[in-house]
Amino acid sequence: MKLVQPIRDQEVIDGIKAYLKLRSIRDFLLFCIGIYSGLRVSDLLSLRVWMVKGTHVRIIEKKNIHDKTFIIHPSIREVLDAYIKGMQDNDFLFPSRQVKTKARLKKQPVHRSTAYRMLNNVSREFKLKDIGCHSLRKTWGYQLYKQDPENIALLMKMFGHSEMRITLDYICMTQDMMDDAISRLK
Template structure:
């Protein structure tokens, strides 16, 4: 299993957002909700239109740990989100696949996590980013929350379900940043 990294540069985040928006509003919103919510990909894929239509917050029970999570829909994407769901039905998945599932023969199912992975990696490659995966959005969310206010460590531990601060710092890439900075300061 590869260890993926957060996106550390706000310019890269903005570039990926614009790249995705030009290609697919669905993929753009998937990425944006991911980096503004800290949800796991499995939870992003389970979102339905009724959960966001006419709302400023999303309330969800996380699949992995059954914890309730309630978070603000970031104002910067609200207009695009409203336009995106305008002609969708309330019970539609927010991020539907355009394909019919081969095994189940079902249509209007959410995109597969492998599709999400490819979408994120394709965008990352355009900007020379490596070690990007489906957890990158969640790690990016945590990374920037921590960088903006170190007091959020306890909140991040709770959000990620971690019992130790060192696990959280390693997960969001802060430990690697600190190691890199320390090595760069070496002077023999």
């Protein structure tokens, strides 16, 4: 399995948001909710409209089967409200534009591979390496940790990690810390 990286640079994150907002509001919101919630892509794709109508989203994560509650980031609230206007409460938040070929179902969620292709296109556009679906979740953790290293306990809880070392490795902080320490050597 290929190790994916978080997006470390806030200017690049802002650039990606502007780039996606011009191309697809759906993809913009998928990216933003991903970097502001720490959800796995599979959990993001299972979100339904009714789940994002309040100030907080409560979801049962599929992998760890535990409740996770997070706030809708204020910077995307207005765009999100405009996006869901006219959608039914039970509609998937990120619907595919295609009809599923086997079951002939419409309005199914975007497939994980479609989310990956969107992120892959973004990574090429912004010359990023080792970016994948998990990069959204790692970006959330990385940015929270950089903002305040005391967030480590929160991150451990949110990621379901039992040790700080695991969390630091997961968000790629260990490598950054080693690089920084080596760079400061005299």
